[in-house]
Amino acid sequence: RDCLSQQRPQHLDGPDSTSFILTYIRAVVGNICVCQTNPKSSQSTVHLRTKSTMADQTIIFTKDAPAPVGPYSQAIKTPTAIYCSGQIPLTAEGTMVEGSIADKTKQCCQNLEAVLKESGSSIPKVVKCNIFLSDMAHFAEMNSVYEQWFAHKPARSCVAVKTLPKNVDVEIEAIALP
Structure with missing residues (x-):
């Protein structure tokens, strides 16, 4: 049509x-x-x-965010969007962030920021986030950090899941404009 x-x-x-x-x-x-x-x-x-076409896609990788823990890219850039894979509270050096949900959420956001920067984009250009929590009891604490990073209020989904990679409590993925 x-x-x-x-x-x-x-x-x-x-x-x-x-x-x-x-x-x-x-x-x-x-x-x-x-x-x-x-x-x-x-x-x-x-x-x-x-x-x-496949030629319109660029694989994004930065050493300023953790390397993927599986067979996927940190992000894929197309002419119209950047699709960031989920970021967990793992530092670029591979150390898991311990502590509060706030600390873990901050690390996820820092990782997203690094991947977006490498792709030529930024947090203010994010149009959609998907957030995965190990327990919805973490929602308020996660949200208090999230709103500091995403003050422009992109579209968002947030769901609780049974288990996340490496048994983390939070994972955030994003779609941004180039």
């Missing part, structure tokens, strides 16, 4: 809609289509339509 055939969401029909421009990003096997819909009209404008 073509981007231009998408209808404008009805929630943008209200009086506050004049300040909004909604951007749709649709991925379709090998194609990326970015459209903007002006809430005052039913017209859409296609800004980008491209064919993605």
